[in-house]
Amino acid sequence: MNHPLEQLRDDALREIEAASDEQALEATRIKYLGKSGSISAWGEQTIESRTGQFRSQKESGALSEIDVTLPGIGRSGYSGYGGYARSGAGGYSGYSAKEIGSLHPLTQMLERSIQIFRRMGFALADGPDVEDEWHCFDALNMPPEHPARNEQDTFYLSDGRLLRTHTSTVQIRAMESAPPPLRVIAPGAAYRRDEIDATHSAQFHQIEGLYVDKNVSVADLKGTLEFFMRELFGPDTEVQFRLHYFPFTEPSLEIYVKSKALKKGEQWIEVAGSGMVHPAVFEEVNKASGDNAYDPEKWTGYAFGLGMDRLAMILFDIPDIRLFAQNDLRFLRQFA
Numbered sequence: 001m002n003h004p005l006e007q008l009r010d011d012a013l014r015e016i017e018a019a020s021d022e023q024a025l026e027a028t029r030i031k032y033l034g035k036s037g038s039i040s041a042w043g044e045q046t047i048e049s050r051t052g053q054f055r056s057q058k059e060s061g062a063l064s065e066i067d068v069t070l071p072g073i074g075r076s077g078y079s080g081y082g083g084y085a086r087s088g089a090g091g092y093s094g095y096s097a098k099e100i101g102s103l104h105p106l107t108q109m110l111e112r113s114i115q116i117f118r119r120m121g122f123a124l125a126d127g128p129d130v131e132d133e134w135h136c137f138d139a140l141n142m143p144p145e146h147p148a149r150n151e152q153d154t155f156y157l158s159d160g161r162l163l164r165t166h167t168s169t170v171q172i173r174a175m176e177s178a179p180p181p182l183r184v185i186a187p188g189a190a191y192r193r194d195e196i197d198a199t200h201s202a203q204f205h206q207i208e209g210l211y212v213d214k215n216v217s218v219a220d221l222k223g224t225l226e227f228f229m230r231e232l233f234g235p236d237t238e239v240q241f242r243l244h245y246f247p248f249t250e251p252s253l254e255i256y257v258k259s260k261a262l263k264k265g266e267q268w269i270e271v272a273g274s275g276m277v278h279p280a281v282f283e284e285v286n287k288a289s290g291d292n293a294y295d296p297e298k299w300t301g302y303a304f305g306l307g308m309d310r311l312a313m314i315l316f317d318i319p320d321i322r323l324f325a326q327n328d329l330r331f332l333r334q335f336a
């Protein structure tokens with residue numbers, strides 16, 4: 001079989017001979033030698049396919065040196081979930097710490113908190129940021145006339161849903177999806193139409209907790225949260241529970257901490273809301289599920305909501321909540 005170029009040459013010569021004037025000759029030139037002419041196209045194709053071969057050889061060569069079945073390489077100095085210290089992974093030198101970046105201080109705070117609760121047997125639960133009013137309010141014993149539902153305080157969508165104003169929504173979703181006993185935490189963002197200042201942001205972060213079982217008492221709630229605060233702020237941390245009011249708990253308690261290890265040393269700081277789950281909340285869940293799984297005569301529970309931005313500000317001594325969202329590397333590098 002002829003080489004394709006021989007065929008092209010014969011065709012070209014024939015057409016050059018046959019050209020009747022200068023214009024026809026130019027057209028033939030373009031057809032065979034122009035940018036998208038036959039010879040260029042033929043050359044392009046072969047060069048492209050050869051380039052492809054080179055590239056894939058290079059890639060498989062590089063891949064053969066990497067064992068993709070090995071676990072990922074963690075960053076040194078970060079002790080997240082089962083991360084491997086970089087130094088321990090055979091001197092892999094592809095990155096410097098600076099290029100990798102680091103976890104945001106709020107993420108670090110969340111991960112530390114989640115680890116403490118997991119050690120106490122809490123499972124992770126989740127729910128949507130865009131929520132319906134029933135999960136955000138009604139189910140939590142906040143009827144339509146409750147002031148927290150005011151449009152001025154909350155971001156509503158045109159279809160009636162809203163950005164959740166707290167992560168307490170997830171305690172309802174967790175109870176809808178599983179019968180008691182139940183022990184969950186739900187980390188996530190919450191939203192409010194607050195005036196933004198050094199301590200208020202339209203988006204902030206919470207960890208909601210819920211424990212439902214037989215004979216759960218205020219003592220269980222206090223023990224769990226005292227342990228959490230001491231793990232976080234140090235063993236000398238003092239924890240105080242002050243009576244308060246929340247619609248979805250009875251009794252309700254606000255939690256304050258004081259720790260010499262902190263910059264704010266001698267000051268009591270409010271860090272969480274909590275309480276014993278109100279029987280009306282169990283009844284709402286039962287009504288929605290069409291059963292009596294959360295029979296308030298049989299089960300009791302405690303719930304709490306921790307303000308993560310607040311906790312991180314205390315722990316890392318951060319003066320202004322807006323710093324979390326400004327993406328200023330001079331701020332973020334301090335937590336690398």
Ligand code: DAH
Nearest residue numbers: 166168273274275303304305
């Ligand atoms: N949802 C409350 C808030 O955002 C915090 C809270 C208070 C959560 C008491 C709870 C609780 O689970 O029992 O202010």
